[in-house]
Amino acid sequence: MPPEPPPARRRAYPALSPGARTLAARCESRVNELARRMTRDTFEQLPGYPELPADVKDVEIAATVRNGLRLFLRRVRGTQGHSGDYRLFRERAAQRAEEGMPLHTLLRSHSMAVYVLWQALRDEATSEEEGALIELVDFLLRGHEAIIGVVAETYLDEQAALSAERREHHRSLVRGLLDGSLPPLRAFEELGLEGRSLVLHLQLPPEGGPSASAVAVRRTTRRVQTALDRAFGGEAVCLLGAGGGEAVVPRWTDGTAGRRACEELADRLGKVCGEGVRMAAVTAGTPSEIPAAARTAGDVVQVARACGRPAGWHRMEDVLLEFHLSRRNESSDRIAALLDPIGDRPELVETLRVHLEHRQDRRSSARHLGLHPNTVDNRLARITELTGLDLATPRGSALALAALLLRGDAVTR
Known part of the structure; x- marks a missing residue:
């Protein structure tokens, strides 16, 4: 998880009136009650929440709610924040990301908790405390903005880290499959491969x-x-x-x-x-x-x-044909050496390659190379002169093609 920001960067909370602090103080005794209401009733409306294990609801989530309520009340009293204020929120956000809880569900739970606290403050307020209630709501929403930011940032950071781990694990499996170090049974189990595959x-x-x-x-x-x-x-x-x-x-x-x-x-x-x-x-x-x-x-x-x-x-x-000719055997080196005389003449090698690819059509080859057909003829004559390969015969063309492939990047074994 990312480190807590230093206290100097924290939001400055406005001082509250004595009336607002008095109103909030009347809710301090209700912290456990409000936490139970949220975890056992309010949050049950969230998709996926009812299926969570009981210990997650009654221990982890309840503790997070109590932490949030006490943080709010502590700051109402004027106590300065410190670097550990959001630590539990960060830890829980990372846990929920690891468990696969959707981010929208997590953020909605925080917003619903704020609403329940607002209801509690409203119920406690008398008609003469309307101004104090407005102060507390403003204070509550400003604090909620900061918490939502911390939760979303931590969740996304954790999700990105988990995604990177999964991708790397997946890559290692595929790498093992391709180099033969991953057993076929494990390839089937972890990568879902069965039967015929297209590679x-x-x-x-x-x-x-x-x-x-x-x-x-x-x-x-x-x-x-x-x-x-x-x-x-x-x-x-x-x-x-x-x-x-x-x-x-x-x-x-x-x-x-x-x-x-x-x-x-x-x-x-x-x-x-x-x-x-x-x-x-x-x-x-x-x-x-x-x-x-x-x-x-x-x-x-x-x-x-x-x-x-x-x-x-x-x-x-x-x-x-080219694939077959490119396979190495005991004659490969001797065939490849046929083009040694033009090995330092890239223009002749490229002309030979294009000429063979274009079915020995001098005009088509010339267009591809951007040359005059006579220039192509002159280069082909020079190739024949230097290598001894008669490109006008099937045997000479086949030997030239094999030599090109064996000398090129196509040779792998």
Whole structure:
């Protein structure tokens, strides 16, 4: 809980007349009676209050009410406030937040308590004490404002802390699920995963670039989470960061509706996070298959990026050949080395990549690169001269594509 503010910052309460203090003093003997009335009668009108355990009502809440009544009477007498005046209110507000009591219910209980105290003062006042009663009501409402502020602030702070703990626990579970350290049974019990799941890998353009602030990162993460909730009904469990991450959708059924959900998600993410969003989705038959599915989805995104495909939703079917060619084996290093002669010529590497992506159409490649078709021809001739790869033949093109993928970010194993 946040520390109590120092006494110097406390609200200055106006001095009351002797008549007002005399009227309030007649209520001091009724503190226990008023506390019982509030906890056993008045608060019963609040949603959820009747279901609270008896000891919470008769001990904790009753003690808080008595503390509030005595605080009011003490200040009426002119006793100066001190740093511990609101301590119990803060402790109880934090407890109610932890127990899940809605904030509106908690604040209404304080307002109802003020009304009961007002009734008690009104009942005690004689016709000659109308002025004193007005003084006390003004004093009561000013004090109530300060208490409501303390209660709401503490409740929200505690709720934020609890929410952060839950998110971190959830993230640790998803992290354990994806790296294989979380047993499938626990994944089922704590994350609600059962049967088939859809595993997504998301790659996002960081908002503000590498120097993005923590606020920008949180904003991007919230936007992605909202898009996932809309696409999959709030069931996706996620491990997201500034650059993206993974999401797992439980109880997944492949089909037209699933493909449409992925397409809509990619479109929505592109609108809220920028045009550089990439994603891939792979189905896992059981929770134990989720880690492998996550790795495969990540590989699909990397392969699609490495071979120059535009951002968006990447399906395995779209990069099937490229995916196969990017897998490492005993020949991988030798194939990758075929492009060593142009390794220090990024313009030639990019021309080769675009040329293969555009199905070796020189005019389409030239438009994409912003070059004259003759310039593209000259660069391709230079690539052939330096590497020995004949790009006009199927074998030469296949070797060039495999070499590009094996040298690029698509290589993960």
